[in-house]
Amino acid sequence: MIWYPYEQMKTMAPPIKVTDAKGVYLYTENGRMIDSVSSWWSVIHGYHHPVLDDAIRAQLDHFAHVMLGGLTHEPVLKLSEKLEKWLPGDLDYCFFSDSGSVAVEVALKMALQYSTNQGSHRDQILALRHAYHGDTFKAMEVGDDEDYHFAFGEKRNVFHIDTDLQSLEHAFEEHGNRLNCFIVEPLLQGAGGMRMYDISFLKRARELCSQHHVLLIFDEVATGFGRTGNRFVADLVQPDILCLGKALTGGYLGHAVTVANKMVYEGFYSDDPTHALMHGPTFMGNALACSVALASIDLFEKEHYMDKIQRIAEITAREMKDFADPRIREVRMMGGCVCIEVYDPGTLRGFKEFAGSRGVFARPFLNYMYAMVPYIITEQELVQILDTMKEWFRRG
Ligand SMILES: *Cc1c(COP(=O)(O)O)cnc(C)c1O
Numbered sequence: 001m002i003w004y005p006y007e008q009m010k011t012m013a014p015p016i017k018v019t020d021a022k023g024v025y026l027y028t029e030n031g032r033m034i035d036s037v038s039s040w041w042s043v044i045h046g047y048h049h050p051v052l053d054d055a056i057r058a059q060l061d062h063f064a065h066v067m068l069g070g071l072t073h074e075p076v077l078k079l080s081e082k083l084e085k086w087l088p089g090d091l092d093y094c095f096f097s098d099s100g101s102v103a104v105e106v107a108l109k110m111a112l113q114y115s116t117n118q119g120s121h122r123d124q125i126l127a128l129r130h131a132y133h134g135d136t137f138k139a140m141e142v143g144d145d146e147d148y149h150f151a152f153g154e155k156r157n158v159f160h161i162d163t164d165l166q167s168l169e170h171a172f173e174e175h176g177n178r179l180n181c182f183i184v185e186p187l188l189q190g191a192g193g194m195r196m197y198d199i200s201f202l203k204r205a206r207e208l209c210s211q212h213h214v215l216l217i218f219d220e221v222a223t224g225f226g227r228t229g230n231r232f233v234a235d236l237v238q239p240d241i242l243c244l245g246k247a248l249t250g251g252y253l254g255h256a257v258t259v260a261n262k263m264v265y266e267g268f269y270s271d272d273p274t275h276a277l278m279h280g281p282t283f284m285g286n287a288l289a290c291s292v293a294l295a296s297i298d299l300f301e302k303e304h305y306m307d308k309i310q311r312i313a314e315i316t317a318r319e320m321k322d323f324a325d326p327r328i329r330e331v332r333m334m335g336g337c338v339c340i341e342v343y344d345p346g347t348l349r350g351f352k353e354f355a356g357s358r359g360v361f362a363r364p365f366l367n368y369m370y371a372m373v374p375y376i377i378t379e380q381e382l383v384q385i386l387d388t389m390k391e392w393f394r395r396g
Pocket residue numbers: 098099100101102104132133134135185190191219220221222223245246
């Protein structure tokens with residue numbers, strides 16, 4: 001018996017059984033559907049990609065996995081070297097794990113122990129209102145979304161602020177010298193409702209963090225690899241710690257990485273064994289995951305994915321221009337993401353089934369109808385998704 005995620009098992013609609021997947025399409029017993037959400041935003045190259053399939057097969061001829069405790073191997077060495085070169089500045093020190101939530105846990109552990117190692121004990125964490133950072137306990141604490149984590153009580157040592165400059169300045173004035181770190185989903189808050197905010201907020205956050213010796217953490221588990229129209233938001237404003245997940249393996253295998261800058265790394269680097277980072281997921285640096293991640297990054301570069309994302313953003317802007325409806329609060333777009341927020345969640349009831357009948361797999365949640373498409377999508381396929389979204393409102 002499978003216990004499905006985020007569902008009341010008693011009342012959930014039966015899930016759709018996928019028998020094959022190729023490119024942007026999911027194949028089922030009833031035909032095919034375009035996946036408009038890229039399997040939780042991860043399948044950026046589409047399904048069953050020959051280059052990614054081959055990368056896994058080639059590694060399988062050697063071994064699938066060896067632990068990183070006392071051992072190392074070529075795929076993990078190559079991936080860490082690649083990330084070191086590819087990520088901005090001195091974000092060079094890669095700690096691998098098996099999921100985005102764990103990458104966030106590791107980032108918070110790094111930040112908290114960084115200050116302990118220095119003999120200071122700052123334990124207050126600043127985070128954003130409507131944040132989502134994963135479903136494990138510390139990640140839930142820095143998250144701020146009652147719709148996900150309402151069942152679990154109080155947050156200790158965590159403050160949440162809105163994404164405006166005034167709230168930011170105020171938080172640092174009030175708490176600056178007690179803050180350990182500031183964790184954000186930069187520019188685009190995903191699971192909290194595809195909320196978008198301006199880069200000026202992050203620029204100012206960077207200044208204030210540096211001034212008050214507060215570590216800045218970017219959770220780019222969702223925004224990384226182009227989703228905001230930037231390769232990484234970290235290219236624009238550099239955090240001290242960066243979390244990547246979801247698209248890291250092109251959506252092939254669960255893997256994530258927490259990348260620290262030199263300053264953070266050096267906070268652990270000493271002759272004192274108690275200054276070591278005491279964390280080690282069993283499957284960290286999995287060889288199949290690292291191999292497919294390398295192939296994915298290679299495709300991203302060689303096939304000019306930033307241009308593809310730019311094109312998706314342009315087509316989306318053209319198609320959604322002047323689209324409005326009294327039931328819609330806002331239409332938001334950024335890079336490879338579009339979201340229609342409605343006033344009443346009842347407005348979206350039945351949309352998933354309607355989209356299915358139009359050959360589109362959609363997964364609206366709460367007040368949000370959205371698309372985060374695979375970057376290899378054609379113009380025609382993308383227009384089909386956007387037409388389906390608009391059609392839902394036009395048919396009344
Ligand atoms: C999905 C997500 C996570 C959690 O990643 P998992 O791999 O599901 O554990 C963390 N942070 C953000 C911003 C996410 O979107």
